[in-house]
Every structure is written in structure tokens, then in C-alpha cells.
Amino acid sequence: MNDTAFVQLLDIAAGLVLVTSFAALWLRRLVAVARVIAVQGVALAAVAFVIGLYEHENELVAVSLMVGALRGVVLPGLILRAVRAGDERREVESLINVPAALLAASGLTLIAYAATRDVVALSSTPQVRALPLGVAVMLIGMLLIVTRRKAVLQIMGVLMLDNGIALVMFLGTSGVPLAVELGIASDVLLAMFILQVLTSRIRNKFGGTDLDQLRELRD
């Protein structure tokens, strides 16, 4: 792979991770949001795959396949199951409307670039130049969690947030040591699984997964 091709592929894949996070704010049907999150997971894996090929790091190529399977297939699959189990595929109002959400996400992207200026300045590789995208995706994940009142959407927000961190991990350092990577992956998997278990408990106890019903506990 030559340098130009590498930079182009990397930018497309990393850019796609950000674009999908905007799309998740924009789409209104839960199934569509879950699919977009799956695409994000695949794009994230593609970032790791491209870097692995370019730097001839077989370990990273292997990790990228694992990431693709986990974040592109398994976790979105879990979420889709939760969506289908709930029979509430039609969305759902958000605390803010779509234009406001997209505007906020653009603002968060700018903040991500501003906040990581000193980090990006440390290196001039194309990977590190794209690193603020990961921070932006993380912040947009938080925005999704804060503004949406459906349990499944908060799960997707948590997953998006983790995708953002993983993007920073691959762009910044070609991944953390493998043992840590495996630990992180299994923790994310477990957390997602338990979130799904809790979603079904919420549905059993409250008759739906609208989080506005969760208001028994307060001071």
C-alpha cells in the first residue's frame, strides 16, 4: 500500500466513524440507528485493518478482525434483539430536535479538535491528525445518552462512546498491548450484555423502556 492510498483509505474509514455518529442522531427508527452503529463498528475495524496492513503489524490486523466481529456484528446484534423484543421500533421523542442535535454534535466536534490540539501536535502522522475524530465520537455518544429517553438508545450511546475511545486507541498508538485490549473488549461485551438484561427487566417492571418512567428514586 503506498502512502497516498493509505492516507485516503484511513481518512475515509475514520471519517465514516464520525459520519455514522451524526447519522445516529438524525435517524428516528430504532432499527435504523442500530444498523448505523453496526456500520460504525465495521468502519472502526477498517481503520485498524488499514493501519495494520500499512505498518505490517499482523497483531493489529488480527485485532481489527476481532473488533469488526464484536462491534460490527455481535454487539449491534444484541441491541437489535433488544429492539425487536420490545416491539417499539418507532421512535421516540428526543429532548432536543434533530437540527439542534446535529448543531450540538458539530459544536462537540469543534470542541474535540480544540481540546486535543496539544495531543495532535506531538506527531505529524496521518493517524494522529485524525485522532480528534475519536474524541468527537465519544462526546457525541454522551450527547446521545443525555438527550434520548429510550433504554436501547442509551445502550447505543454507550457503545458509540466506546467506539470513539477505540478509534483514539488505534489512531494514536496502533492499539494498546494485546492483553489490555482483550480485557477491554470482554468488559465492553459484558457491559452491553448486562445493559440488555436490564432493558428487559425495565420492560417487565415498567411496561416499556421509556426512561422517563424511572423516577421512583429521588431526594
Place this chain on the structure above:
Amino acid sequence: MSDLIVVLPLVPALTAAVIATGGWRKATMWLPTVSCLTVGGIGITLAVRVLQSGPITAFSGQFRVDALGALMIILIGAVGTIANTYSVAYLRTELATAATTPHRARLFGVLMQLTIAAMCVVVTADNLGVLWVAIETTTIATVLLVGHRRDRASVEASWKYLVLGSVGVATALMGTVLVYFVSRQSGGDPSTALNWSSLVERAPHLDPGALRVAMGFVIVGYGTKAGLAPLHSWLPDAYSQAPAPAAALMAGALSTMSMYALLRFKVIADIALGASYVRTLLLAAALLSLVTAASLMVTQRDYKRLLAYSSVEHMGLIALAAAIGSPLAMTAALLHMIGNGLAKSVAFSATGEMLFATGTTRIDGVRGLLHQRPFIATTLGLSLLALLGLPPFSILASELAIVRAGIADGLAWAIAIALVVMLAIFTAVLVHALNMLAGSPGGATVPSESTAHVTSLTVRVTLVSGLLVAAAIGITIWPISQLLHTAAEVLAR
């Protein structure tokens, strides 16, 4: 000696496996207590060795125990013993009243031990990535503990805890990843670039600008998990809905683990960035936590939430001590962790018995407890006095040390704010406690079937021992003074 570091998390992990296969029955229900006593014993052994011949490493340097780590292992062992001994009595009562099933009791026992195993990894990991994985594991295990009762309130609490906890811990991961990036950019070897001891060595060469961003994420992330304001809102829900033994473990040891992680990162930041950056962040979080805790304790109507906010207060005090950062202040912070761990785990265990005896967690639902349940009332009263910082308990000593260190360090204004707030908390807790303990039962009628509930002798012995240890450390710090000072040297500027 490094074998002990390997054995340490295996003890609770194997106990969890035995309970998972054997179920929660007579033959297995005391194993968790034995496991925690073993953890404490290993902690003491490691402490003695570390004081004689310095830090011990294992797994080619990925794990490392210094005086601070050994002190934390002892704390985990002590709090774990209290919480797990009480679980036996707690689950027995729940099973007898059909409030839980044997299946859920088994899950409860397994999760308590897994949490302890993960905490053992937290305090022995030198690799900060491994430390993060262990902290996230504790979150996942305790979410299911909070949801143990499976009613609406506990489902709500566990949801909020997992979502906000995940966001917090993920933020810490982002910070950890950025620290790794900065460390690699300054020429760190991939296998040690995320190791705490290597980062401390190379801290002067790390890029300050980038490290500042990374540390911001770390402090917000682990601060959320420790229960510092403004991101503490999960805590009162989780602690009040968790079964009493789980709340004892979470409030006594688990929140301290995130604080421990934060303090490890602070050492690196203080060398690389100078003291003022972390100090400013911690000071803001500390004062905000104290004020938030006080304002919600004054008007509190639920005694478990009252204790939960007391946790926010004490985490705030530890953060205040850390912000001061002098050797005296760090010694005080560590002593405060121990005092809070012992008193809080005893207090939460007492609330479990109160709930069984009165059937309510409302403060105005409990009257004349001293008359009806003298033992539980006395235990709760004494642990509250300990938490308020009255003699002879050790929190008085650590609070006085924080005040002295703060004034010596030019932070008298912050100390003044803290003292005013603590006076408000003192009054509030005293009034709430008197309302519950004193007087005659009067209007609050006790359900007749639960009057049969008696606190078992083992529980009595354990709770009294917890208070006695807290008092003994308050009277003479001698048994742990060398360990405490060596541990504080690790953290002090």
C-alpha cells in the same frame, strides 16, 4: 514473595467458582469470609515484606505491590470480611422470608467475591490499562448486586448506575489511552509505556500540554466512579437500593478503589505538570461534594440515602486532602480511607438489620430503636459518631490532620468552607440519629412477624470488631504508622 501477588486475586476468584458450582448452602456460605480474611492476611504479609525490602513485582513488572498497594489490600480484606460475614446473616433472613431465591443468593455470593477479586487486581496492577479493566469489572459485578432485589426501584438504580458508571469509567479509559499515547511519543517501550512505575520515572519527559488533556479525562472519569460531585447522582440510588452487605462493600472499599486510581495518576501529573493543575480540579470537586452532601443530608428522609451522601462527603474530604498533597495530607487521606471503610461498612450492615426489624428505610418510620433493638441501635449510633469524626474513632485524627495540613499549605479558606459544611452535616446527622434511636416506638408500629428477627452472634462480633479496630487506630496509630507513612510517601509531592 511475588507468588503471593498471583495468589491474591485467585483466592476470591476460586471462592466465587466454588459458590457458583456448589450453590449458597451451609457448607459454602462461610467461604467468602474465610477468603476475605485470607486476603487481609496476604495484605499484612506483603506489607511486612514491602517495609523490609521495598516493592515486590510479578509478571515481568506488570504487577507491583508497594506500601500503598499493601495498605489497600488490608483495607479490602477488612471491609470484605465485615460485608461478607454480614451477607451470611442477610441472605439467611432473605431466604427465610422468601424475599430471595437460592438461585439469586448464589449469584449474590459469586458477585461479591468477583468484586473483591477485581479490587485485588486494581491495587496490585502496575499497568494502568489492567487497572482500568479491573475497575470496569467491579462496575459490572456491582451493577448486578444493586439489582439483586429486582423490584422497580432497584432496576432503576442499577440502570442509572451502569449507564453513568460506564460513561465515567469510559472517560477514564480515554484518559488512560491518551496517557499511553503521550508515553509512547516520549519514547516509551510498548510493554512498559503504560506502567505506573515507569511513567513516574519518565514523567519529567512527558509532554505537559498533551498530558494535561489526558489527566482531565482521567480525573473526571475516576472521580465519577468514586462518587465526587458533580457526577455523583448515581451513588445515592445505587447505595440505597443495593442489599446492605453489597452497599457495605461498595461504600467501604469500592469507591476507595477509584480514588486510589486517581491518586496514582496524580503522582504522574504532579511531576509532569506541577501541582496546581490537579489541585485545582480536585479542590473544586472536593468542595462541591461537601456542599452537595450537606445540603441533601439536612433534608434527607431515607436513612440509607443519608449514609450514601455521607460517602459523597467523605470522598470529598479525601479529595480535599489529596488536593493539599503534602506528606501529612496524604497520610491523612489514607487514614481517612481506612476510617471511612470500617465505619461505613459497619453502618450499612446495621441498616440491613434495621430494614429487617422495621420494614422501612424511611427515617420517620423508625422510632425508639434503642429501646427495641439495643444492639443494632448502638452499632448504628457508634458508627455514625465515628463517621462524624468524634473520639475515639480514627476519622477524628485524619480530619484534624487534613485541617493542619491545609492551613500549613495556604489553603485555609478551603478548610474554613469544609469546616462550616461539616458542622452542618454534624448537626443534621445528629438530629436524624436521635429521631431514629431515642424516644418510644409510639406511632411507628413494627410488623409483628419481623420482631422475631434476631441479629446473630457472628454478626454482632464482626460489627463490634470493626468499630473496635476503628477506635483502636484512632487511639494509637502505632500498629500501622510505618505502613501509613511509607504509603503516603508514594503519593506525596
